Amino acid sequence: MRKFLFSLSAPVGAFVLTLVISSIALWAFGSNPFAAYGDMLGHASKLETQVDILNRATPLYISAVAAAIGFRMNLFNIGVEGQYLFAFLIAAQVGSLVSLPAVLHIPLIMIVAMATGAFYAGIAGVLKVTRGVNEVISTIMLNSIAVAGLIAWLQQRWQAEQEEFTSTTLGTNPIDESGLIPHINGIVEIFTREIGQGKELTGVLLVAICVGVAYHLLLTRMRFGFDLRASGLNPFAARAGGVPPKRMIVAAMVLSGAVAGLIGLVELSEKGKFPPNAIQGLGFAGIAVALLGRNHPGGMVFSALLFAFLDVSAGILQNTEAATKEIVNIMQGIVLLAAVVAYGISKRFQEREEARETAEALRAEQGVMA
Amino acid sequence: MKALNDLPAWIRWPLYALAGIMLLTLVQTFFSDTERLTQVSTSREMLRWAVPIFLAGLGGLFSERAGVVNIGLEGMLILGMWFGAWGSINYGPWIGLLIGVLGGALGGLLHAVATVTFNVDHIISGVAINILAPAITRYLSDELWASPTTSPSTETPDKIxxxxxxxxxxxxxxxxxxxxxxxxxxxxxxxxxxxLLRGLVTNVHWVSIMALALVPVTTWLIWRTRFGLRLRIAGENPGAGATQGIDIIRYKYLGVIISGGLAGLGGAFISTELSGLFQGGNSAGRGFIGLAALIFGNWRPGGVLVGALLFGYVFGLDLKDLDGTASHALLLVNTVILAGVGAWALTKRRTTDAILAGLLGVGAFVWWISAETVPDWWSNILPYVLVLLVLVFFSQRLRMPAALGQPFRKGET
Known part of the structure; x- marks a missing residue:
């Protein structure tokens, strides 16, 4: 119990610090922090807003799992951003070319998305083990290459093939209804009132839940997950224990990229294609969510919901004019930095506590012997 | 080859540069219609684009020589961009640059507190700063300039x-x-x-001159002074340094704060001189490219400059190359260079390198033969491709500070 409270102190401390600093930032520019927080919370208590929050939290959570798989073995896949956008584009294009029944069409799109993400992340993994290229720099460069190069190029090409060329046909060709993951309002409405304002809860939420469960099982029940954690905690010991380090690096990158490929499914199912102004930044936000949730399958649920809540709150702040909506970005940044520092402090305390307990136990034993 | 390696660096690098210009001239004279490869404007743009990359890379050098990995350079650069623009608008160009330096240094201080005092993983802290910094600038811009991404235009000191x-x-x-x-x-x-030389000496920004002067200054500071020796001990073997009574924590702090200040200067240069205003996203990953220049330059100031100029050349060429002919000619230059790298790898009996360089060279050549121009997206990503290729071929020949990225606590060795 004491240990549990202890592990809770770091995130709570980070949260309080965030509230203090963002209140100062709001107050300094003449906004009333309490009015702003009140508006945010009041807005979030509505069912429709909660649907929005879940829709935003879904890709954030998948993105966080993708980043966390790498982090677990000290592998920094900063390239989730490029991987998901590239995978989104390819999957949307492939999905628009075929017409299949839904039971085949949806899995096909998902597999193509995962394979593309895995391939693109795999490049960084292979470069690391064969050429010693630091994965942080290579994935960042691959992000720029994907966004500014590959996506721009392929979009130009495919658009040139379209017969009619109007602003509504921008992006890839539309995918048949059978390829889109349906919304799940029906399931939610069993428990609640009807969801209004035409809001739809994305069915990808179920995919995200599966991803979370699979990630949990991978870490706790599977040999590969054990090797992954062992390589992260002590690569030398893992190697001595027969875990091939190079293969683990490539495998972790590939797996991370495959999960990243699923991020775009939310927008794909909503818009039915790869739109010209696809949502960017989910990859970087996912890294923040993973760090805040300490790469833990459950912890990341909370941090994804927190980040989604803040993102969605930006809209209401703009409407009520209680504060500048950019304050939510500040809150996200500060809660992240405060949390990583707080985790650092609590780890130190924990180590000191353990050292003290061991010393006491030793002393007691020596006392008995004397 | 041996004779070349025995020459001092200040003779060797100009020789390499001359060889490079010779290659550009040859390609331009015999195989291409473009004149942009060696125009005044190209080298002027090269220098302008190289300066922020160089300053970020040099910032990385101070931090990493003290043993702290600084992925947060990008964030510090963004802080420098904003504070530089704000200072320039309110207090004039020179104070603006100074405030930009302070803004970046503030980011450095944050990174130092997290990594040195609280032993947060260096990359995690850097990532957090990279997320926080743009958020801060968006908020401040929105409050002060009523737009989250754009400032009014800024002032810059006269060029000379x-x-x-x-x-x-x-x-x-x-x-x-x-x-x-x-x-x-x-x-x-x-x-x-x-x-090409004219581009470097006419219409030059004061910060560019300062940046070039920083190469000898930093070399002297890091390898010839007591401060530099202690900074390097903090990055090579902090435990041993601590037993000599050196305050390792202090030197790590200094290294990271200087690092942030230099990245901040680079950022202020972007918003006051390169783009003439603060614009969100205008950093274009230059903090990260600076890190790549640092790795390419083997953690040495001269090497960082060479890397920055190389990346700056590609950026600068792309800027004026609207029809894609110069980028097309560059394909042939790439072919020759890759052939050279392949031959060099063969003499060292590094077969994989040779095959890789050969394949890429053939690819570049086939593309050059089969097309008249290259599309704009290729010139946009060329700098990033170049960074990747440089790392692919040179990552394994480098030596980074021995204790880079490792935590240090007083009283534990």
């Missing part, structure tokens, strides 16, 4: 022409413009060299 080389003035007297007179003769190759 260097004496004699670039026809600069002393008072009323205008000195002769040597390079221009050579360039105007249209001598083959020699005029190309003087064209």
């Amino acid at each position: 022409d260097l004496l004699f080389l670039g026809g600069g003035n002393i008072g009323e007297w205008e000195s002769p413009d040597l390079l221009l007179s050579i360039a105007e003769r249209e001598w083959w190759f020699i005029s190309d060299v003087s064209q």
Whole structure:
């Protein structure tokens, strides 16, 4: 119990610090922090807003799992951003070319998305083990290459093939209804009132839940997950224990990229294609969510919901004019930095506590012997 | 080859540069319609684009020599961009640069507190700063300039022409413009060299001159002074340093704060000189490219400059190359360079390198033969491709500070 409270102190401390600093930032520019927080919370208590929050939290959570798989073995896949956008584009294009029944069409799109993400992340993994290229720099460069190069190029090409060329046909060709993951309002409405304002809860939420469960099982029940954690905690010991380090690096990158490929499914199912102004930044936000949730399958649920809540709150702040909506970005940044520092402090305390307990136990034993 | 390696670096690198210009001239004369590869404007843009990359990379050098990995350079650069623009708008160009430095240094301080005092993983802290910094600038911009991403236009100090080389003035007297007179003769190759040099000495920004001066200054500071020795001990073997009574924590703090300040100066340079205003996203990953220049330069100031100029050349060429002919000619240059890398790898008996370089070279050549121009998206990503290729071929020949990225606590070795 004491240990549990202890592990809770770091995130709570980070949260309080965030509230203090963002209140100062709001107050300094003449906004009333309490009015702003009140508006945010009041807005979030509505069912429709909660649907929005879940829709935003879904890709954030998948993105966080993708980043966390790498982090677990000290592998920094900063390239989730490029991987998901590239995978989104390819999957949307492939999905628009075929017409299949839904039971085949949806899995096909998902597999193509995962394979593309895995391939693109795999490049960084292979470069690391064969050429010693630091994965942080290579994935960042691959992000720029994907966004500014590959996506721009392929979009130009495919658009040139379209017969009619109007602003509504921008992006890839539309995918048949059978390829889109349906919304799940029906399931939610069993428990609640009807969801209004035409809001739809994305069915990808179920995919995200599966991803979370699979990630949990991978870490706790599977040999590969054990090797992954062992390589992260002590690569030398893992190697001595027969875990091939190079293969683990490539495998972790590939797996991370495959999960990243699923991020775009939310927008794909909503818009039915790869739109010209696809949502960017989910990859970087996912890294923040993973760090805040300490790469833990459950912890990341909370941090994804927190980040989604803040993102969605930006809209209401703009409407009520209680504060500048950019304050939510500040809150996200500060809660992240405060949390990583707080985790650092609590780890130190924990180590000191353990050292003290061991010393006491030793002393007691020596006392008995004397 | 051996004789070349025995020459001092300040002779060797200009020789490499001359060889490079010779290659550009040859390609331009015999195989291409473009003249942009060696124009004044190309080298001027190269320098302008290289300066922020170089300053970020040099910042990385101070931090990493002290043993702290600094992925947060990008964030510090963004802080420098914003604070530089804000200072320049309110207090004039020079104070603006200074405030930009302070803004970046503040980011450095944050990174130092997290990594040195609280032993947060260096990359995690850096990532957090990279997320926080743009958020801060968006909020401040929205509050002060009523737009989260754009500022009013900024002021920058006057640019100057260097004496004699670039026809600069002393008072009323205008000195002769040597390079221009050579360039105007249209001598083959020699005029190309003087064209490119002219871009470096005319219409130069003060920060560019400062940045170039920082190469010898940093070299002296890091390898010839007590401060530098202690900074390097903090990055190579902090435990041993601590037993000698050196305050390792202090030197790590200094290294990371200087690092942030330099990245901040680079950022202020972007918002006051390169783009003339603060614009969100205008950093274009230059903090990260600076890190790549640092790795390419093997954690040495001169090497960082060479890397930054290389990346700056590609950026600068792309900027004026609207029809894609110069980027097309660059494909042939790439082919020759890759062939050279392949041959070099063969003499070292590194077969994989040779095969890889050969394949890429053939690819570049086939593309050059089969197309007249290259599309714009290729020139946009060329700098990033170049960074990747440089890392692919040179990552394994490098030596980074021995204790880079490792935590240090007082009293534990």
